[in-house]
Amino acid sequence: MISAYTGTQVRAAEEPLLAAGLGDALMQRAARGLANAVVHELKDSGTRLSGARVVVLAGKGNNGGDGLYAAAFLASRGMRTTAVLTGDAAHPAGLAAFERAGGRVHRLTEAALPGLAAEAAAADVVIDAVLGTGAKGGLRGSAADLIQAITDAHLHGFVVACDLPSGVDADTGEAAAPVLPADLTVTFGGAKSGLLADPGADYAGRVLVVPIGIEEHLPEPALRRLEGPDLARLLPQPARRAQKYSRGVLGVVAGSEDYPGAAVLACRGALAAGVGMVRYLGPPSVADLVRQSCPEVVCSTGTVAESRVQAWLVGSGMGPHDHEQLTRARDAIASDLPVVADAGALPALPAILAPHVVLTPHAGELASLFHRLGRGENRESVEAATLGAVRHAADRTGATVLLKGATTLVAAPWGATYSQADGTPWLATAGSGDVLAGVIGALLAQAGSDVGRFRQLGVEPDGRWAAIAALGAALHGQAGRAASEAVSGGPITAGRVADALPETWGKVSMLSNYGAWKRNSHSQPLR
Ligand SMILES: NC(=O)C1=CN([C@@H]2O[C@H](COP(=O)(O)OP(=O)(O)OC[C@H]3O[C@@H](n4cnc5c(N)ncnc54)[C@H](O)[C@@H]3O)[C@@H](O)[C@H]2O)[C@@H](O)CC1
Ligand SMILES: [K+]
Incomplete structure (x- = not known):
């Protein structure tokens, strides 16, 4: 069975670990899972890892932090990585790690937008790490314009959403346009219910859950999906x-x-x-x-x-x-x-x-x-x-x-x-x-x-x-x-x-x- 949770449930499950000072460890696990998934996708598509072009769109919150840390891992494996900072700030430790690993950083401005959208469209991988479970409403301002421009472009590579596609409500799956459709969503600690309900599921693509150590703190799921063994156990069988x-x-x-x-x-x-x-x-x-x-x-x-x-x-x-x-x-x-x-x-x-x-x-x-x-x-x-x-x-x-x-x-x-x-x-x-x-x-x-x-x-x-x-x-x-x-x-x-x-x-x-x-x-x- 796939169990899915609201963003609030996942954040509450993180609380005891954050209180114990494990916030950075959680983020590292999430980022490593995201980076590994990107590597798998690149290998599956026959792309050489060394020199592969990765663009991470990083918002100012922890979702952006996950994306920057993941891009740092990818940069350390020889990929050409670019971060586009969509907000007025960025996760400081994630950004520092990314820069140490040799990644290039651009701040999103109106003037730079067309060039950055073109670079994302030409990349082998675009990582959408603008908004995560802390989002209130959809993308706004130049971040929305950038996502719209990338969505409208003919993409060379594939899109991986960090935790959830930005603009999709983690709890309900409601989507506030524009949303960049992902080929794969790598989600942390537990699937988010919004990824298993339309229209969120339309944007999520395949969903991969990366365990980060909060699982034992998760409550009853908000949404369930029956899989093969569950179906088999529920199927009635005739008595002799x-x-x-x-x-x-x-x-x-x-x-x-x-x-x-x-x-x-x-x-x-x-x-x-x-x-x-x-x-x-x-x-x-x-x-x-x-x-x-x-x-x-x-x-x-x-x-x-x-x-x-x-x-x-x-x-x-x-x-x-x-x-x-x-x-x-x-x-x-x-x-x-x-x-x-x-x-x-x-x-x-x-x-x-x-x-x-x-x-x-x-x-x-x-x-x-x-x-x-x-x-x-x-x-x-x-x-x-x-x-x-x-x-x-x-x-x-x-x-x-x-x-x-x-x-x-x-x-x-x-x-x-x-x-x-x-x-x-x-x-x-x-x-x-x-x-x-x-x-x-x-x-x-x-x-x-x-x-x-x-x-x-x-x-x-x-x-x-x-x-x-x-x-x-x-x-x-x-x-x-x-x-x-x-x-x-x-x-x-x-x-x-x-x-x-x-x-x-x-x-x-x-x-x-x-x-x-x-x-x-x-x-x-x-x-
Ligand atoms: N809490 C934790 O310890 C962990 C969190 N993780 C990541 O953290 C994410 C949640 O992080 P945050 O709570 O920082 O939330 P987000 O990263 O979703 O972003 C919230 C930030 O964006 C701003 N914001 C909210 N709505 C916006 C909008 N519509 N347009 C523009 N900016 C907006 C907020 O002011 C806030 O600064 C998760 O989705 C996951 O990716 C993971 O690293 C695992 C561990
Ligand atoms: K995201």
């Missing part, structure tokens, strides 16, 4: 004596005369994600299509109350005039069973929900939800502050909220937040969200009642819904990537994503000894 009902039955209320395909794709996603059985409720014409495409699905035109299931999926491919389907959706949400509420169900929600209701809006749908709650938002404002938006939506509705995007965020009301970025941009295709809803519905049906299992994994009962939704987002993303890789990185359809799910599941579960043990002891005959 399982039967289809005990495996979990998912009720699907989706599709309409206008969008019948959404019902098919939701069912295909669910069937491919290990559920014991899918019951479909909806109009006869849609049910016919579901039967033809997925003969495994049991279809009826009945009511929610008549259907025995362990979880519901409602809303995919439903419009505001599908009254019968909307009645079923409301009944499912009013039941005490876990529900994934997607697309057309979102406008029909009661104001107050519970954590076992998982909402799956994209940014536009979340903006509409906020509108109904009396909060003026639009798609752009949600996209500019995804982490704040998803948390606010969860706290305000009481539901678990999954905000779909290049980075998918999941927030439990007043609880944990997850960030998953497992997919590929090819997943932005019609029907992909229906498959995702099917996957999450299937996981809710299989794992929703297994409170003990989540406790063992350190997840509190009310938080398990968010963990399940994050697991679903990760599986869906990885299946999308696998489907694209199967066509040499080419485009995919939603159906292909569903088709890739079982193998993705199998590969993920192989990552866990727990999974292997379960298979050996329960699913295979003893020899």
